[in-house]
Amino acid sequence: MRRPTRRYSILSLLKEARHGHSGWVEAWRKAEPRSSYDVVIVGAGGHGIATAYYLAKLHGIHNVAVLEKGWLGGGNTARNTGIIRSNYLRRESMALYGLSHSLFEHLSQELDFNVMFTPRGLVELAHTRQELAELSRIADANRHFGIKSWMIPTSEVHSLLPSLDQGSHKRFPLLGALYQPRGGFARHDAVAWAYARMASQLGVDIVENCGVESIIADGERIVGVQTSRGRIDAGTIMVAAAGESPPLLAPLGVNLPIEPVTLQAFVSEPLKPFLNPVVMSGAVHGYISQTAKGELVIGGGTDAYPSHSRRGAWPPIEDTVAAMLELFPFLSRVRLMRHWGGSVDITPDRSPLIGPAGPSGLYVNCGWGTGGFKAIPGSGFVTASMLATGKVPPIAVPFGLERFAAGRMIDESAASGVIH
Amino acid sequence: MLMIRCPVCGIAADETEFTSGGLYGRLEETENRVIPRDVVREWWLCARGCGTWFGMARHVVNQRVTATWAAGDEPWDGRH
Ligand SMILES: Cc1cc2nc3c(=O)[nH]c(=O)nc-3n(C[C@H](O)[C@H](O)[C@H](O)COP(=O)(O)OP(=O)(O)OC[C@H]3O[C@@H](n4cnc5c(N)ncnc54)[C@H](O)[C@@H]3O)c2cc1C
Numbered sequence: 397m398r399r400p401t402r403r404y405s406i407l408s409l410l411k412e413a414r415h416g417h418s419g420w421v422e423a424w425r426k427a428e429p430r431s432s433y434d435v436v437i438v439g440a441g442g443h444g445i446a447t448a449y450y451l452a453k454l455h456g457i458h459n460v461a462v463l464e465k466g467w468l469g470g471g472n473t474a475r476n477t478g479i480i481r482s483n484y485l486r487r488e489s490m491a492l493y494g495l496s497h498s499l500f501e502h503l504s505q506e507l508d509f510n511v512m513f514t515p516r517g518l519v520e521l522a523h524t525r526q527e528l529a530e531l532s533r534i535a536d537a538n539r540h541f542g543i544k545s546w547m548i549p550t551s552e553v554h555s556l557l558p559s560l561d562q563g564s565h566k567r568f569p570l571l572g573a574l575y576q577p578r579g580g581f582a583r584h585d586a587v588a589w590a591y592a593r594m595a596s597q598l599g600v601d602i603v604e605n606c607g608v609e610s611i612i613a614d615g616e617r618i619v620g621v622q623t624s625r626g627r628i629d630a631g632t633i634m635v636a637a638a639g640e641s642p643p644l645l646a647p648l649g650v651n652l653p654i655e656p657v658t659l660q661a662f663v664s665e666p667l668k669p670f671l672n673p674v675v676m677s678g679a680v681h682g683y684i685s686q687t688a689k690g691e692l693v694i695g696g697g698t699d700a701y702p703s704h705s706r707r708g709a710w711p712p713i714e715d716t717v718a719a720m721l722e723l724f725p726f727l728s729r730v731r732l733m734r735h736w737g738g739s740v741d742i743t744p745d746r747s748p749l750i751g752p753a754g755p756s757g758l759y760v761n762c763g764w765g766t767g768g769f770k771a772i773p774g775s776g777f778v779t780a781s782m783l784a785t786g787k788v789p790p791i792a793v794p795f796g797l798e799r800f801a802a803g804r805m806i807d808e809s810a811a812s813g814v815i816h
Numbered sequence: 817m818l819m820i821r822c823p824v825c826g827i828a829a830d831e832t833e834f835t836s837g838g839l840y841g842r843l844e845e846t847e848n849r850v851i852p853r854d855v856v857r858e859w860w861l862c863a864r865g866c867g868t869w870f871g872m873a874r875h876v877v878n879q880r881v882t883a884t885w886a887a888g889d890e891p892w893d894g895r896h
């Protein structure tokens with residue numbers, strides 16, 4: 397009997413090529429739920445799965461289950477446009493997203509799985525005086541904090557984006573841009589799969605088709621969850637169920653300030669490479685990147701009202717396409733091949749909720765809204781430490797639920813309208 | 817796309833002519849509410865029409881608009 401092949405490398409590929417590729421093992425185990433675990437994580441999106449991985453990898457806690465109502469990474473983690481950047485306005489955000497960005501740099505090596513991190517640069521266009529002022533303010537904040545991101549003049553924008561439409565006929569003439577050279581994107585599904593594969597190899601149970609119906613508390617302590625597949629006991633529980641988190645916590649007297657809103661995205665037919673960096677524009681309300689395959693990945697603003705639906709409204713589609721044509725009119729004949737939506741979990745200040753909530757032993761990691769894909773490695777890293785030690789790490793402290801009552805909002809709303 | 821009829825001026829148009837204004841009712845009643853996967857009552861503004869805020873019942877998953885009413889003329893008994 398040959399030993400099964402687990403690692404992905406050129407050598408394992410050659411070895412398996414000689415044996416008709418018969419020795420590969422499944423990337424992760426489809427686990428059956430057991431009756432008790434040390435830690436239960438609700439939701440196998442990027443944030444839940446990454447937390448499980450770091451718990452097992454860095455804190456030696458392997459008796460962990462990630463319970464997923466649907467399938468692995470099938471929520472917003474499967475639906476985003478994969479943009480990664482860390483040039484946020486507030487220092488709390490720069491610390492968290494900056495940590496995440498730096499983990500992305502080596503994520504493929506760490507997880508032995510190509511997550512296709514593509515730091516081709518990210519350009520946020522300013523078309524109005526107000527945008528110029530806002531982006532300059534962000535650039536200043538970034539400089540003070542040590543995030544490599546700065547303002548560039550129009551001449552430099554045009555040399556980075558030779559195909560960007562320009563001229564005095566434009567309704568929104570270009571005034572400058574905020575530029576983050578290491579911004580870019582990664583393959584969203586690969587991030588969920590890569591963390592799941594490594595977590596599973598370290599003993600974590602990923603249980604699909606297992607919806608959590610309620611969280612069970614005994615007095616002041618959390619004791620387990622009731623699921624569609626029976627009761628599971630655990631002394632530590634983290635809810636990472638995006639927009640489904642509020643109804644799970646409400647019966648325990650915890651009100652999460654989260655509103656569900658639909659956000660849509662589009663992919664075009666593949667084109668010859670013409671677009672190197674990611675381009676975002678607040679005024680024309682859209683953003684666009686070109687994948688290694690040549691497809692354009694296009695996004696825009698959210699729907700205009702709360703929704704639990706993954707089928708979006710028509711007006712944002714029209715607006716987003718109009719935005720793309722304002723930037724690149726020559727794309728008018730390009731066909732869109734796919735279109736989809738996700739229900740994102742928006743908070744009042746557009747920053748996530750990370751920290752203990754309600755009875756002791758219960759934690760949340762949700763409220764990532766339109767921009768949480770880029771934060772998956774960093775958030776998993778800090779929340780794993782929080783679950784393992786019971787202490788909230790300094791980077792996560794500002795994101796606790798108490799910030800709303802205390803008036804310590806981490807307001808990222810100016811920068812996150814369409815800039816995911 | 818939502819098709820909405822303003823109960824005040826009678827204009828019937830799509831959602832782009834109106835603005836969503838959050839859950840219907842007094843602030844203290846709506847502040848800490850979980851938005852259910854069900855029909856919700858909301859405030860909407862006839863933004864491109866008569867400029868009046870009115871009430872609307874909308875299903876948050878299938879997006880059906882089932883009723884609109886003028887404030888003070890709620891289609892149920894009692895206040896809010
Ligand atoms: C169209 C679109 C574009 C986006 N673009 C970007 C982008 O470019 N860059 C970026 O950084 N972010 C982007 N985002 C946002 C990003 O996708 C999310 O912030 C991120 O994926 C959130 O991850 P999560 O793990 O918190 O949630 P999810 O991936 O949604 O995971 C939550 C999981 O919990 C499960 N669940 C729910 N209820 C239960 C229950 N009761 N029991 C068990 N399981 C349950 C769900 O099935 C789901 O799998 C975009 C989002 C959308 C929709």
Ligand SMILES: [Zn+2]
Pocket residue numbers: 822823824825826827862865866867868
């Ligand atoms: Zn009207």
